[in-house]
Amino acid sequence: MLSSNFTVPITGRLNDKRRAFEGPDMSEIDPQAEALLETVETMGRPPTYALSPESAREQLAELFASEGEPVDRVEDFSISGPAESIPVRLYAPTGEDHPLLVFYHGGGWVIGDVGTYDPVCRALSNAADCAVLxxxxxxxxxxxxxxxxxxxxxxxxxxxxYAERINCDPRRVAVGGDSAGGNLAAAVSLMSRDRDGPEITHQSLIYPAVASPAVHEFPSHEENGEGYLLEAASIEWFLERYLPNPVDHRNAYAAPLLARDYSNLPSATVLTAGFDPLRDEGREYADRLESAGVSVTRHEYEGMIHGFVNLLDHLDAAGEAIDALGADLKTALER
Incomplete structure (x- = not known):
């Protein structure tokens, strides 16, 4: 577990796998992100792709561990699912008739859970003044x-x-998530439109994984594929487990960049990070939405790495990103 007060010189030299991003923005990695990467490196953590799913789940929980902000009400329960009951955790501010964010955690569809993402959900609930499921x-x-x-x-x-049963407003429901969770939020938005399902007010997509390994190639996959927490080999490891059937590599609900139509989708916030292998696919998804007439707000943290929003105890940019996401949500949900 990373201590909240770890001390690694921020002027330390990165290993050869990492460098100043020489792309169109000519960005340099944020000193706090550099220090964190060096700390993780000195701890000798094996990469995700070298672990079993069980060990990888434990390692992510340790990396993202944080006390989290106080929220008025936190409740665990289960809801009906298509195959079995689905555990959920509700975060609610004081009062009633809250807007609601349905949040899907990241972790490559293989790791992560509601406990691992507890600090982020608490922070989003407070920043957006909304309930989070x-x-x-x-x-x-x-x-x-x-x-x-x-x-x-x-x-x-x-x-x-059932929004009203948890003191929420069924007319103001948003979806969101990071990485694989951003993929799910985008896929659910497409699915709800296609099935004439529930109306979604907004989608918050935090460095979303929206590309297909069978179709898409982006410069950031190679530029940022080693040394920045999420590595190309780990992305492949996740996809092999989530999409073992090659046919599914061309399914738009698995890779939303494959969708043929982006019209009539909810407004979106798309957050990307400069040193993230998923950076370019997030940018491309925002472009596709805008081209279809969807209102998009973009936030790019040029010096940041994949997963930085979860590292609230270590990176100032994480808090800034939560504030930006919360402000966008609050504006969208007040319409």
């Missing part, structure tokens, strides 16, 4: 695609139907 969807490889997206959609349907 965090969804513990089924994980691969035990439950490969489409289990996660089916659970994600079931949670949206539940939220729209």
């Amino acid at each position: 965090s969804v513990d969807y089924r994980l691969a490889p035990e439950h490969p695609f489409p289990a996660a997206v089916e659970d994600a959609y079931a949670a949206l349907e539940w939220a729209a139907e």
Whole structure:
């Protein structure tokens, strides 16, 4: 576990895998992110792709461990799912009739859970002054695609139907998530439109994983594929477990960049990080939405790495990103 007061010189030299990003923005990595990467490196943590899913889940929980902010009410319960009950955790401010964010955690559809993402959900609830329903969807490889997206959609349907029972407003429901969770939020938005399902007010997509390994190639996959916490080999490891059937590599609900139509989707916030292998696919998804007439707000943290929003105890940019996401949500949910 990283201590909240670790002390590594921020002027330390990065290893050869990492360098100033020489792309169009000519960015340099943020000193706090550099220090954190050096700390992780000195701890000798094995990469995700070298671990079993169980060990990788434990390692992520240790990395993202944090006390989190106080929230007026936190409640764990289960909702009906397509195959089995789905555990969820509700974060609610004081009062009633709250807007609601249905949140899907990241972790490559293989790792992560509501406990790991507790600090982020607390912070988002406070920043947006909304309730947050965090969804513990089924994980691969035990439950490969489409289990996660089916659970994600079931949670949206539940939220729209039963929002009033948890003191929320069914007319103001948003979806969001980071990385694989951003993928699920984007996929659920497409699915709800296609199925004439619940109306979604907004989608908060935090460095979303929206590309298909069979179709898409982006410069950031290679530029940032080693040394920046999420590595290209780990992305491949996740995808092999989530999408074992090659046919699913061309399914738009697995890779939303494959969708043919982006019209009539909810407004979106798309957050990207300069030293993230997923940077360019997030940018491309924002472009696709805008080209279809969807209102998009972009936030790019040029010196940041994948997963930085979870590292609230270590990176100032994490708090700044939460504030930006919260402000966008609050504006969208007040419409």
